Amino acid sequence: MTLLTTLADILGPQGLLTDPADMARWTNDWTGYYPSVPLAVARPTTTQQVSAVMAACHAAGQAVVPVSGNTGLNGGASAMGAIALSLDRMTAIRNVDPDSRTAEVEAGVIISRLHDAADAHDLIFPLTFGARGSAMIGGALSTNAGGSNVLRYGNTRDLVLGLTVVLADGRIMDLMGRLHKDNSGLNLRHLMIGAEGTLGIITAATVKLFTKPRAYATAMVAAASLDAALTLLHRIQAATGGAVEAFEYMPANYIDTHLRITPGTKAPFADRHDVNIMIEVGATAPRDATPLDDGSVPIVTLLEETLAEMMEDGLILDAVTAQSEQQRSDMWARREAASEVIFDRRPFVNTDIAVALPDVQTFLTEARKRLLALDPGADDLSVVHLGDGNVHYTAYPSKEDPDLSAAIREMVDDVVQDLGGSFSAEHGVGLSKLDSMAKRKDPVALDVMRAIKDALDPSGILNPGKVIPPKR
Amino acid sequence: MTLLTTLADILGPQGLLTDPADMARWTNDWTGYYPSVPLAVARPTTTQQVSAVMAACHAAGQAVVPVSGNTGLNGGASAMGAIALSLDRMTAIRNVDPDSRTAEVEAGVIISRLHDAADAHDLIFPLTFGARGSAMIGGALSTNAGGSNVLRYGNTRDLVLGLTVVLADGRIMDLMGRLHKDNSGLNLRHLMIGAEGTLGIITAATVKLFTKPRAYATAMVAAASLDAALTLLHRIQAATGGAVEAFEYMPANYIDTHLRITPGTKAPFADRHDVNIMIEVGATAPRDATPLDDGSVPIVTLLEETLAEMMEDGLILDAVTAQSEQQRSDMWARREAASEVIFDRRPFVNTDIAVALPDVQTFLTEARKRLLALDPGADDLSVVHLGDGNVHYTAYPSKEDPDLSAAIREMVDDVVQDLGGSFSAEHGVGLSKLDSMAKRKDPVALDVMRAIKDALDPSGILNPGKVIPPKR
Known part of the structure; x- marks a missing residue:
């Protein structure tokens, strides 16, 4: 047979x-x-x-x-x-348990379906990103996906309590459970999460759910600089006790492109600004979400007061707070159009890197300078999860040329390495970052990855040629 | 030579x-x-x-x-x-960086020294437990230590951004960094944390620091039942937006023993109660910590209001809120005397298990019932990180008898397994839980651990005979 x-x-x-x-x-x-x-x-x-x-x-x-x-x-x-x-036919949401705030789901569950299932219990599954209507929980686990709420809730791996994994030879490994403490041997859950299917196939998971914020304060802010934006982040985190859910930076050419490709949409501000920030703060405590006599909500007032102070200081140039769910939704739509904005032009070289927060401006300045040195006709565009130091940097070379594209990737990796950053923040390695792995990752760590891969998949049949570059 | x-x-x-x-x-x-x-x-x-x-x-x-x-x-x-x-001579705190809220430390740094170093910058390193004046960061990392603040800040592994590890053959693996997102291949950091020195020796780490709460609300509460205590936890989490830092359960015989062995100490309440809870809420937002006209602090008022409501409902029988730092410190001293309380009698069989929160009462009832069936002259004592479902259960058999001790361990593991819990919550496996690993851990997971151990330490020289039981 x-x-x-x-x-x-x-x-x-x-x-x-x-x-x-x-x-x-x-x-x-x-x-x-x-x-x-x-x-x-x-x-x-x-x-x-x-x-x-x-x-x-x-x-x-x-x-x-x-x-x-x-x-x-x-x-x-x-x-x-x-x-x-x-995994597209493994779509069961086996249970949503409001008491333990967990859900047990199969790998083929589409992220937005899990959002809806949690919402029915006034809970949230906080992982979210633009592709949530197509992306499935299995892929999110395999890549340890990030997204826009990592600042408050962590990366995918931080949201997982249990897994079922099928190994290369077909054995089923039961790492299921819904415990908050479990130190029974080597942590295989974290090893499987983010392994991009090279060590096993995740078929089901128990994930954490969280209290749904009772109100949101959402705003678009034009900051005087990226440093000023980070000051805003620190001030609003201090004022709210760490309730910032999203802190997203979009430069002027992001806004321009979004306006051009999205008929009927409006610019966030009357003037064009370099540093456009979308900030969202979530109020989980009732006293932050209970309307005051004047109809305002304390969490919104708190954000607006902080913004007003910073406008007086000249650190903020303009700001608009969402006054309705529709306005909030429009702000999110602008940010979540990132893929359409980025991939509107071709050829492109798209990367996803992380540096420490104070280094983001240095990265952007340096990358653009070196890009133009490589290709004076090139352009670039960034969209940044600023609260995580995570930059989605896209270069648009003036021509389709594999050597030029490779040189651009190399240049980005150089800048990142000089800053002690990572060449892969939240999209994983796959095929496109194998060279970066070979050249930038600690060689001992690479050897350890190879040893683990060989131990768990000696015939190398699981997602071969991905993530772990061969020994040179 | x-x-x-x-x-x-x-x-x-x-x-x-x-x-x-x-x-x-x-x-x-x-x-x-x-x-x-x-x-x-x-x-x-x-x-x-x-x-x-x-x-x-x-x-x-x-x-x-x-x-x-x-x-x-x-x-x-x-x-x-x-x-x-x-590692006792590797004691450098290489840096504390308030901007990125990180500290880089060597493995021999005593936990309480790191607490002091963070405090000098108005920051905290949240990991804390009774032995913090002797325990070192290396041991905390190797065992993925838990403690009293896990509810808010996570286990040790959640507090770590980077590691330096020496492998069995002496190679140095550089996993250092201070990034919030990094998906560059298999996650070796989480594999090394909690491995109890069987895969490598952690020599240094970058850990996360957090804003120091500006005020605490700390109370001793006598709850009508463990269910009532969990209701309190959920209500105060909801009211504060998840600001509970500690939620610790001490039964009546814990309080009795503590009083007996600690001259000059006082009982928490006039009456003796079965369910004594120490709760602490931390206020990070200024508005929760700014004294009101009557001198009270909002976070304390919030806790007291919640407690008062629950006393009216009969769910709480008595409560005392700390009115001074001294009173707070006394409450903590009672809880942190756990080791002295537990080890005051011998022989003992001490275990550390986790179950889902709603199952804690079932575990305690069932374990005591089965203990008395094994040894009618036995006694037991528990102290519970109730917010994590983590029970430190100690049995006192009526005589020193290895077979009886083994039977008691087996009994505890049976109860835990029936409830879908873990036989090791925060103390790791070491030598004492090898039998539990062999019998209770998923056999495929055990095989995978053995394969990884063999791949990284083929001669088996690193902490041999610990954590991973041999194949039978």
Whole structure:
């Protein structure tokens, strides 16, 4: 019996796709830079089916690439010649427990569905980013996705209490649970999260839920400089006791592009400003969300007072506070259009890096200077999770030229390394950052990663060629 | 040249102890249950010396047990016949950076020294527990220590941004950094934290610091039941937006024992109560800490109002709020006397388990019932980080009998497993929980741990015989 016949037996009629037309959805991600044709697409519906598929592929030495929402930006789910193991039919939200504030979900649950399920209990699952309507929990776990609320709630790994993982040879590893303290041996949960499917396939997870903020204060702020913006962040964190949920920087050319590609939208301010910040503060305590006699809400008043003080000091040039849910939603829509804004022009070189907060301005200045030295006709655009020091930096070279693109990536990595930053903040490594891993990551750490990979997947069938570069 | 000569050359005159009198401090921990005589005590002063020691021991196939403050409770630092590698001379606080709110410290820094260093900048390092005056940061990292503030700030691993680790063969792995987002490959930081020195020796770390609360509201509360106590926790978390720092349960016999062994101390209440809770709420926002016209502080008022409401409902029987720093300090002293209270009687069987919050009462009831079935003359005593579901359960069998002690451990593990809990919450595995690991941990997870251990320490020289039980 051939492997494909075995897989068809395991998965049933809808479970295995081999016709190129049926597989179209899995042949590319939406960057368009990682086209690939899988040998077949396996679509299991249970952890047991994933286990059986892996056992069969392990016996056959067949490469397997786990895929969920296919919204990654680094080619991590590119499955050329491999079995694309799609989690898209494992969509059960097994439970939402308001008492323990946890939810148990399968890997194919789309993030926004989990948002809705939590919301029904007045709770939130705080992980959020632009692709939440397509991205699935499995991919978020595999890449340790970040997003706009990391400042308050942490990265994906900080939101997870338990996992079910299928290993390369099909064994099922039970790391499930909903405990807040558990020191029973090596922490395999954190090892599997962020491994981009190279060590195992996450099929289910228990995640933390949080009290839904009772009110939000959301504003667009034009700051005099990035330093002034960081002062705002520190002041409002101090005033609210750390209640800032999002602190997002959009430079002038981001706003320009957004206006151009989004008919009917308005500029945030009458004047054009260099440093546009979207800030959101969440009030979880009732006294911050109970309307005052004048109809205002304390959390909003607190933000507005801080902004007014800073305008007097000249640190803030303009500010608009959302006065309705619609205005708040418009502010978020502008920020969440980042992918459309960034990918509006081609060719592009898109990176995702992190530096310490005070180094963000140095990074941006230095990267632009060196970009223009490499290619005087180039341009760049950034959008920054400023509260995390996480810059999405996109360069637009004047021509499509692989050598030039490589030189730009190298330049960005140089600037980041000089600042003690990371060449990959929240998008992972996938294919696109293998060279950075080889060149920038501590060589001993790389050797340890290789040793772990070899120990857990000795035939190298799990997402081969990704994340961990070969020894040179 | 013998190994000891080589080590003496590396470490210099004060760096290697072989005389039993000099080594006395390293021959036992303070539980008294894990006596051991090391071959020698190596006391390096730099990461480079640790590296050279490990390279030499690796070449000689010599077992090495890293030791820091020796305050562990599970025998994890017991070094019979091994080189005890003591971090006690690596005591530099390399920097405290208020801007990035981080500190870079060597592994031998005593926790309370780091508290003081942070306090000088009006910041806190939130990890705290009774042994903080002896315990060192290296041991806290290796065991992923918990303590009393986990509810608000997380376990030790959540407080760490970077590590330096020396591997079994002496290679130095650089995982240092102070980034809030970093997805550059497998997460080796979380793998090393909590590994109890079986995969590498942590020599330095970058840890997070936090804004020092501007005021605390601290109270002793007699709740009508554990369920009522959990209702209090949920209500005060909701009212303060999640500002509860500690929520500690002490049963009546804890209070009795504390009174008996602590001359001059007073009972918390006029009457004896079953459910005594110490609660502390920290106010980080100025408006919660600014004295009102009547001299009270809003955070205290908020706590007192919540307590008053619950007294009316009959859920709380009595409550005392600390009116001065001295009263607060007395409340903490009672809770932090836990080790003296627990270890006042012998023989004992001390365990540290976690269950979901609503299951704590079930655990306590069931464990006592089954304890008395095993040994009608036995007694027990618990102290509980109730906000984390973390129970320190101590049984006092009527006689010293290894079989009976083993049966009691087994019984506790049975109750925990039935409730989906963990047999090790915050003290790690060490020697004392190897049987629990073998019997209770998912067998696939155990195999994965063994594979990782073999990959990173193929000769098995790092803290041999701890944490990961051999394959049966």
